[in-house]
Amino acid sequence: MGRRRRSSSGDSTSTDTSMGGGGGDMGGDGGGGGGMGMGACYVYPIRQAEVPALDPDPDVVYRRGIDMTIPMTMDDGRTVNMWGFTDLGAGGGGMGGMGGMGGSGTFPSPAMRVRQGQVVQTQLQVDMMMFHTIHHHGIEPEYRSDGVGHISWDVNGMYTYQWRPMSAGTYFYHCHTNTVLHAEMGMYGALIVDPPDGPGRAFEGGPSYDLEAIWAVDEIDSSWHGLSWEAGTCGGDVGLNELNPDYFIITGVDGAQSALSHPGVAVSMNVGQRLLVRYICAGYLPQQIRFGGLEAEVVASDGRPLPRSFRATQLDAVSAERYDCIIRPTRSGVHTVEIDIKHWITGEVLGTARTRITVN
Ligand SMILES: [Cu+2]
Numbered sequence: 001m002g003r004r005r006r007s008s009s010g011d012s013t014s015t016d017t018s019m020g021g022g023g024g025d026m027g028g029d030g031g032g033g034g035g036m037g038m039g040a041c042y043v044y045p046i047r048q049a050e051v052p053a054l055d056p057d058p059d060v061v062y063r064r065g066i067d068m069t070i071p072m073t074m075d076d077g078r079t080v081n082m083w084g085f086t087d088l089g090a091g092g093g094g095m096g097g098m099g100g101m102g103g104s105g106t107f108p109s110p111a112m113r114v115r116q117g118q119v120v121q122t123q124l125q126v127d128m129m130m131f132h133t134i135h136h137h138g139i140e141p142e143y144r145s146d147g148v149g150h151i152s153w154d155v156n157g158m159y160t161y162q163w164r165p166m167s168a169g170t171y172f173y174h175c176h177t178n179t180v181l182h183a184e185m186g187m188y189g190a191l192i193v194d195p196p197d198g199p200g201r202a203f204e205g206g207p208s209y210d211l212e213a214i215w216a217v218d219e220i221d222s223s224w225h226g227l228s229w230e231a232g233t234c235g236g237d238v239g240l241n242e243l244n245p246d247y248f249i250i251t252g253v254d255g256a257q258s259a260l261s262h263p264g265v266a267v268s269m270n271v272g273q274r275l276l277v278r279y280i281c282a283g284y285l286p287q288q289i290r291f292g293g294l295e296a297e298v299v300a301s302d303g304r305p306l307p308r309s310f311r312a313t314q315l316d317a318v319s320a321e322r323y324d325c326i327i328r329p330t331r332s333g334v335h336t337v338e339i340d341i342k343h344w345i346t347g348e349v350l351g352t353a354r355t356r357i358t359v360n
Helices: 179-184
Strands: 004-006 012-014 060-073 079-087 109-115 120-126 135-137 157-163 169-174 188-194 211-220 247-250 267-269 275-281 287-290 296-301 304-312 314-317 322-327 333-342 349-359
Touching: 060 109, 079 109, 109 120, 169 179, 169 275, 169 322, 188 211, 188 275, 211 267, 211 287, 211 333, 211 349, 247 333, 247 349, 275 314, 314 322
Parallel strands: 060 120, 109 188, 211 275, 267 349
Antiparallel strands: 004 012, 060 079, 120 157, 135 169, 169 188, 211 247, 275 322, 287 314, 287 333, 296 304, 296 322, 333 349
């Protein structure tokens, strides 16, 4: 208790007072109750301030809570604990869900899908004695809505981010508190920005598609998955410099076997249809995706249309990159898509995640 930390005005204030959050008096942890239970050495909790000019009538409101008990059963039968965001439901105001625990989290976290130009608010509810944020990766709001703890604040209580995507494409959102750990634990979800007219085109004036696949490819080091939220923030060595992945997954599905047929990942399509693959490199290590002999037209990267699309049967990507790829098979067949996850220095292939495109 009584630990002092910086406030936005530059003076010092005790941790006990300001955890209620920018959204109002949540009671939250009962003030002092939180105190240093929140992680003795955590260094970024600058006092939350409200985003100025929060739109009273946003086009879209997301409400997200926290779930740090999300069991994921792997193909080998082991269960690994994941963390993620819950969907507390739409509809702002009310400050309901005081528990902040309503709904159960998923891995990956529930997708956000909006249209270019919409004013969007993301309300984050963190009631437990800890901090999290939401960073809408690739969106460019002002810093108070950017959700990067290091340059603004981490959230305890309730906080509302406001953002307005100006370029259709593939993004993702993730927690930016103790980022190395929290992202690895699974605190991310897809963020799709459709053109103003809605789904069906990759971007305004861009290519159309008939169906889409969202492949967020990630590696998991299960030895990290018993750590506490603030692990490593006190200067101790908890091993976050050593990522030795033992699972390789596609959009929350084990890429060893399950992703080959999982309906949320594997694709079944007809000759002549146009598939939009939204490929997200959601891990830390370099990846190479191969489309099983199919040729893709790569039309956008990192939420921006490419000035000139290009054709490719494989792509290399590094952490947080996204590629939007149109695939239009000309004959029936079964194609095994493989994503190698490589050691970041040696390039050695540490594992491969697989899924399938079946063309009827
Ligand atoms: Cu977090």
